[in-house]
Amino acid sequence: MFAIKRKTKGEAIFDIINNFGMLCICFLTLYPIWYVLVNAFNNGNDAMLGGIYWWPRMFTLENFKAVFASPGIMQAMWITVAKTAIGTVAHVLFTAMVAYAYSRKGLIGGKFYILLGTITMIFSGGLIPGFLLIRNLHMLDNFLVYIIPFMFSFFDLIIFMTFFREIPEGLEEAARIDGANDWSIFLRVVLPVSMPVIATIALFHGVFQWNDYFTGMIYINNENLQPIQTYLFRVVAQSSSNQMMVAVQGSAINRTVTSQSIKLATMVVTTLPIVFVYPFLQRYFVKGMMIGSIKG
Template identity: 35%
Template sequence: MAKQRNGSKIKRSPGDQAVQVLIYFIVGLSAVVTVLPFLYVLAGSFATERELTERAFFIIPTEFSLNAYKYIIRTGDVFKGLKNSVIVTVIGTAINMFFTTTLAYPLSRSYLRGRNFFINMVIITMLFSGGMVPSYLVVSSLGLTNSFWALWLPGAISAFNMIIIKNYFQGIPKELEEAARVDGSSDLGIFLKIILPLSKPTIASVSLFYAVGHWNSYFSAMLYISDKSKEVVQIALRRIIFLAGGINTDGTPIDWGMMGQPPEKAVKMATTVVATVPILLIYPFVQKYFTQGVMVGAVKG
């Protein structure tokens, strides 16, 4: 037998122990490979330009420097970009979840007439899209350019995320819904008081997907937003990187004069940290829901 009970403990066979050691080694190696690049970027953002040039890899800089962050702060665009990104992320995620859950709930009910037709229409959007030019023409014709609505409405519903939530809704026992109807509850009441509270794991996980997408929104923001006061942090950091490299966003070189050029490599790493850390702070609050919500929503239904 692979396992034998010895009192209250389970004695593993040498083969099981070897497999367990191998699993821990692979998981540990994967964790190290994943974390080390970020640690290098974090350390490089506090290093001098000379050290970044001379040393190929390090975790702790020999000379601590805040020049890169001072340069980013001095430009002033990063704070305005952070504020706009927070607005886009919070409101955009709320809009996404409102439309996604309100579409997923009726599609999860088997008694909905034409249910399969609507589901197939949703699936088609995962396979085909109009493309960049038609999408821009639609957004422009609706007068949404230079507004955050251009970042919110075109992607208000993700078909993939909606299907995950729909499958989770289908897994909720129908007896709960029937009992609520007997008590006189309406469809809206069932949705708000029963379905949503029981779906916290999936809702938290999908909300994280949407939030990360909004925070990392770069191409759409560059395409639809030309007003500098409404630029998100990704666009602001892009401009900072260009300026640190001695190039304007229009491609013309910069004459730094007596001030000297800022630390280009350190600035790139500092901008990566600034763009990554805020969204990473959300993970601890949804970590307990993450695996459960995604896995259950993906396999049920």
């Protein structure tokens, strides 16, 4: 039988203070989200009176009906879903492919390439040269501006490369004996055993693609190509949300909906999808974050 070690008085006090501090941090982190959610489900005119902190005082779904009644926001949502899905897949595959080449010991000039990549992590060309480059590549008002410029990240390459170097060489040697070439080894051997790092990078880049509003604001003038975050940014930046209120003018909804309530409902609509994805990737994400920290 193992003896149970009793905590000293100092350790017990430390645990109490530590737990209390963590609860405070959790509350400060989660309450703003809860506040937005509560007010999004409350009557807009009633919410203007204030005093709503924990539960909706006049529960309603009219705010969300107004959000989905706007054709502009639904188009923006589809653009966001498409760019997140396509952009994440393209980023993971392309970055993993380059990282696999970097991880090979026989790569000629490998150290030089790593040096060049490290420099790009420290210095960038800037916004104006980037805009001129995108314009010269004819990607202004083009859906590809969400995909091609973000297909590669040297920071993600380092994570991939570290993982690939820990894969036993015997797997590749066995595949080569069976007649597999480099493409077959990468697609059929390396990628299937790399799910932890793939899920980690996919989560990182997927969240970036979903939350990115700056690309649409700088490079897109066509409203049909705006992502939801750019659409929301422009609505919130205006003192009155005319873009969204036009969709419900003259309807019964308009009597219980305000511009502020629509903003809050839009925030909920744009945030919840990416939040729901995280639990499905969490088990891979936790393992992926340990890449390179433990050998063997």
